[in-house]
Amino acid sequence: MPQDLLKTINGPHDLKALSVDQLPQLADELRECICDQISRTGGHFASNLCVVELTIALHYVFDFAQDRLLFDVGHQCYPHKLLTGRQKLFPELKTKGGMAGFPEPRESEFDLFSVGHAGTAIPTAVGMAIGDTAIGEGHRRCVSIIGDASIINGVSMEGMNYAGTLNRQFLTILNDNGMAIGDPQGAVAQYFDRIRVSHTFDDLKKRGKEILEMIPGGSYLEDFYHRSGEVIKAAISTGHVFEHFGHVCVGPLDGHDLPTLVDLFNEVKDIEKPILLHVKTVKGKGYVPAEGDPFRFHAPKAGVVVNGNGEKKVEEALSKGELEKSDCSVVKKPACGGKSFTAAFADGMKGLMAKDEKVYAITAAMPDGTGLDKVAEAYPDRTIDCGLAESLGMDMAAGMAKSGLKPFYAVYSTFSQRALDQTFQEVALQGLPVRVCMDRAGYVGGDGAMMHGFMDIAMNAVFPDVVMMAPSDESNFNAGLEFMRGYEKSATFIRYPRDVVAAEELQADVPKYELGKANLIKKAKGKKPDVAVLAYGVMVYTAAEAIRELEGQGYDVALYDARFAKPVDMGLVTELIEGGIPVVTVEDHGIVGGFGTMVLEGCNEAGLRTDKLKRIAHPEKWMYQDSRGGQLKDAGLDATGVASTIRKFLDKLSHDVNVDVKTKSSQQVAK
């Protein structure tokens, strides 16, 4: 398809110039453009296909140069970006200088917040509605789109609760595709499922009169009904759960029925009430394999989606009965070039669960991302998905630990931020042995600034007694998990990156984890090394590579796997500093409050000199979308960067010593 219409759209004004009859073709072209792009670069897929009609209809009716549009999570913003003048950026999706994978105000005035975490759209929309009204801009309409899984997130519900009291236009679109990344969890998901049948507008028209009979006479809804347009009359819903949150509820409607959506938005756009529009959609709509398996097509890697031609082949095979919808796994994931830390975690967890029936695993809507889907296959009764609710996950873990279980909460570092207060009060303050396993710790690559795990040490190390660890490779991961299983005195945290574990490990026999003890990986050649490197987590391997370069240049370096950021191995640090050996820390975490800073603070507490201590960590700046390798390089955290920083540090120290010696001798001469 040549995408003739799409090419003419440089902004919503061009879209508005089309006739409603042309919109379905535009929808097809948008889908093809997205399929083509994702086949080449990977990216969020099924959710974008899902909102094509909704996005077109919204931009067709509203004016988001003025009005407010907020996407929850934001992983479904590609059609929006393609309709708001960003087609040229799309080929470089999620790469440096290219299009961000999430809403990004730096890119366009049509994106209001830089977001990727769920639960943000409704509460921020409430704030904007209040703010706009207060400053005399209340004519700006406010619209948010949220998925069926994200709406159960605590802060979404809090937003709905407040929104129900707003006395102005406020439209929330519940995009109910019956999916989170995997299956949605909980009672609300079951409720949505019961009202899953998607009514076409024609069906609904037949129900129009029945609806009126269901509306209590004299109620605000009856009054509203009589003043409403035809679509609202047909689709107004009574008894919807969000009616009790003070919203007029409309739907469920078919979220792919473009003409009806356009009519509906025209009818609701100026209604001065909070309205909840419930639409039923198909995640992956229009790409048959994704419709059959939206879980696998949530965010496929490059090559998983087969471009236009391949799609036709799949469709053909389906129509000939050569392929079942459920069998769409014929479209294989490309080899990822090594075992991921996530896979190592899943294997490690299975090992723990095999030997200890008190071990339970929890995820908050990330079974695939955290590897717990594999664990659930082996231990379905001891693996819990609590839904898209990180704070709930943390509190459930607290309760389970209190009952005597050994909960391991697998959560992305960035999403664990959403459970900070629960970690503080319900876990740490109680001294409960919750085991928090933080995946995606460090730079994550293409998802960009909001998804890096750059503050998990800073955020959690402040709690007295907790233990913080990071494994350098798979053997250390297993040893670390085993330590956590046995440690009952407090919460334990382990962090690991969106990366692969080393195929060849640095140590043949990995010693057990001992609280607060680093592990010597490589001795210096001489008695007193030029420098000792204490690396944290996977950075041990980067440091080892940097050291090979330094040794080639004549430096004698010792390497330690720090293992613990809390407690820091102060015995080792004291020995090194008192022995006059410069110490360099290396980590994939923010410099503020990171492992190196823990060492620095430890030295300060112990009255040790810190002039021979150097921290290598994330610089204090936002790091936007790029490959993880690119981000590490930018931060000076690739092997070359680490070697160069160490070299400069040592050069400076020897220069300072020389200056010192010269100053002293000239002072002696003067005497």
Ligand SMILES: Cc1ncc(C[n+]2csc(CCOP(=O)(O)OP(=O)(O)O)c2C)c(N)n1
């Ligand atoms: C706080 C938070 N936790 C987890 C995620 C990871 N995540 C991204 S999309 C998604 C599922 C969202 O489901 P839904 O809201 O129904 O949207 P859909 O993907 O179905 O379009 C999850 C769990 C996230 N982005 N933010």
Ligand SMILES: CC(=O)[C@@H](O)[C@H](O)COP(=O)(O)O
């Ligand atoms: C939108 C979202 O939050 C997730 O889909 C996230 O992008 C997944 O990241 P990974 O690819 O690292 O699992």
Ligand SMILES: [Mg+2]
């Ligand atoms: Mg959904």
